[in-house]
Amino acid sequence: MSFWQSLTRPIMGMAPMDGVTDAPFRHTVAMQGKPDVSFTEFTHVHDVCRGPEFLLDSLIYHEAERPIVAQLYGKEPDLFYQAAQAVCELGFDGLDINMGCPSRSVASSGSGAGLIRTPDVAQAIMQAARQGIADWAAGQTLEGAGLKPGRVAAIRRLNGQRQDGRPLVRQRIPLSVKTRLGYDVVVVDRWIEHLLVERPALISLHGRTLQQMYRGEADWNAIARAAEIVRGSGTLLFGNGDVHSYHDIIRRVRDTGVDGVLVGRAALGSPWFFRQKEEARLVLQQHLSEEGLESWVPQLDYRFEVLLDHARRFETVCGQGQFRRMRKHLGWYCKGFPHAASLRADMFRVSSVADLEEVLTDFRTRNTSLIEVSNQVLPEPFPML
Ligand SMILES: Cc1cc2nc3c(=O)[nH]c(=O)nc-3n(C[C@H](O)[C@H](O)[C@H](O)COP(=O)(O)O)c2cc1C
Incomplete structure (x- = not known):
């Protein structure tokens, strides 16, 4: 089998x-x-x-x-x-x-x-x-x-x-x-x-x-x-x-x-x-209703954590010299939240995890209230589980 x-x-x-x-x-x-x-x-x-x-x-x-x-x-x-x-x-x-x-x-x-x-x-x-x-x-x-x-x-x-x-x-x-x-x-x-x-x-x-x-x-x-x-x-x-x-x-x-x-x-x-x-x-x-099965949307902090984790993995496996190949992924993470477009534009300039950390720190500093609000909106668990 x-x-x-x-x-x-x-x-x-x-x-x-x-x-x-x-x-x-x-x-x-x-x-x-x-x-x-x-x-x-x-x-x-x-x-x-x-x-x-x-x-x-x-x-x-x-x-x-x-x-x-x-x-x-x-x-x-x-x-x-x-x-x-x-x-x-x-x-x-x-x-x-x-x-x-x-x-x-x-x-x-x-x-x-x-x-x-x-x-x-x-x-x-x-x-x-x-x-x-x-x-x-x-x-x-x-x-x-x-x-x-x-x-x-x-x-x-x-x-x-x-x-x-x-x-x-x-x-x-x-x-x-x-x-x-x-x-x-x-x-x-x-x-x-x-x-x-x-x-x-x-x-x-x-x-x-x-x-x-x-x-x-x-x-x-x-x-x-x-x-x-x-x-x-x-x-x-x-x-x-x-x-x-x-x-x-x-x-x-x-x-x-x-x-x-x-x-x-x-x-x-x-x-x-x-x-x-x-x-x-x-x-x-179980032929259940789909009601309540909304797509899981991560909080901003979590999204940034995953993005960083992904970038670190990329740098380890592919090397910093290849980091440009990571940029498109970074861009794709930046959607569906205020100022995503400007962050996306910044992402296309980073060449290493260190650059990325700097860009994220800067974004967080300029958008403290946005991050706080996002972190309060906890996704509801699916009711049946
Ligand atoms: C950028 C890109 C690269 C792709 N490369 C492959 C590939 O290497 N092998 C393959 O079988 N299909 C490849 N595909 C096709 C996808 O596997 C898939 O069949 C297609 O995107 C339709 O599915 P989706 O609408 O869920 O994206 C590629 C698609 C995209 C967008």
């Missing part, structure tokens, strides 16, 4: 977002209200097997994030065979293949959502990845899989950096796919049938075609059709797209019968998003 089967339905996971859901962010989310499952940002199979070592950084994770699934993309089955074994060696709980990225540089080369147009290649990739997982579980070494000694050493270094890492158990990890409704038109019925031939543990379906990119609204009717096709197959179906709140989760799960949802952009600047997942599950399981 894979870990997917042991999760309580509906499963609420955090969607992979390149440049956003890196290890420091995912760790912060795990501390603030853990999603049922998280995915790494996507990593190209070539970079896993032969790229410059720093590109392996997207496969850093913290034990607190488990279950954590590595997402890979590419189009060469041979590289998937090798990369799958690297993912196993790194101790991930699952391997996900990206068949949904719409970016021109990815899809036009035949990877990501480009695979929807070449279903045979998609199938060959899944077979190769599965074989890689099986061979690794049967005891094949990374060298035996064809990885160079330097790459094997880099993978071992990554393992060594994880504190409290659990001992590696050579077992088959589950394979999953994240995809879209189609390339330029919706072909979801045919596409899902095709994917099911390879019996993935999970298909996560973003309710848009590649051509739509992120425009328009996610089509949850098409997701419902996919859920119908998948039912009884042993494969799970997650819906994804435009879930902004727990009300959305409850409505989508009720209306479509999906096994779970992935939440992406709603968690930006809100790493506490998943804090209320048990309450939402209770509403669904």
